[in-house]
Amino acid sequence: ASCADFAGRCSCPLGSDSRSSYVFLRIFLAEMSSASAAAKLVQYVVVNGEIAKSWPKGAVIAQCCHAVSAVSHLYSSDPDTVEYFKDLDNMHKVVLEAPDVGKLNSLGEVLQQNEIKHKVWIEQPENIPTCIALKPYRKEDVHKYVKKFKLTQLVVRTPHML
Structure with a gap:
C-alpha cells in the first residue's frame, strides 16, 4: 500500500x-x-503477606526493589526484558501479596517447575523469603500462576496502632 x-x-x-x-x-x-x-508486557511481584503486615512499609518496598533489580539483571538479555525496558515511562508492574511464607514458597516451586524465570528474594541474615519477582512476561503467559493472589495492601502504621 x-x-x-x-x-x-x-x-x-x-x-x-x-x-x-x-x-x-x-x-x-x-x-x-x-x-x-512493550505495552503487553507486565512484571509481577509477589510479596510475603506476613512481612507486609508486620514490617515497616519502606522495608517491604525495599525488598520488592531488591527482587526486581535482581531479576532484571539476571534476565537482562531476555527478549521480553529488553523490550520492556525500551519504554521506561510506561512499564507495567503488578504487586500482589501471598498470605504467608508457605504460599510464597509454593509459588516459587510452581514457577520453577514451569520454567518461569523469576527471583525469590531472601532477606539475610534472617533467611526470610520476602518476595518473588518475575521477569517481564506477556500477561497471558504467566497470569495463571499469580491470579489467586490479591493486590497488596501495605499497612500504614499510625500512632494508635503501635
Whole structure:
C-alpha cells in the first residue's frame, strides 16, 4: 500500500511519492508494533503477606526493589526484558501479596517447575523469603500462576496502632 492508493489524500511528512510513503508506512507500523509489544508486557511481584503486615512499609518496598533489580539483571538479555525496558515511562508492574511464607514458597516451586524465570528474594541474615519477582512476561503467559493472589495492601502504621 502507498499513499497513492488514497487518491491524493496523502498527508504524511514525506509527501505523496509512493516509495517514500511506503517506507514511512513501514517504519510507522514497525514502531507501532514495537510499542504495542512493550505495552503487553507486565512484571509481577509477589510479596510475603506476613512481612507486609508486620514490617515497616519502606522495608517491604525495599525488598520488592531488591527482587526486581535482581531479576532484571539476571534476565537482562531476555527478549521480553529488553523490550520492556525500551519504554521506561510506561512499564507495567503488578504487586500482589501471598498470605504467608508457605504460599510464597509454593509459588516459587510452581514457577520453577514451569520454567518461569523469576527471583525469590531472601532477606539475610534472617533467611526470610520476602518476595518473588518475575521477569517481564506477556500477561497471558504467566497470569495463571499469580491470579489467586490479591493486590497488596501495605499497612500504614499510625500512632494508635503501635
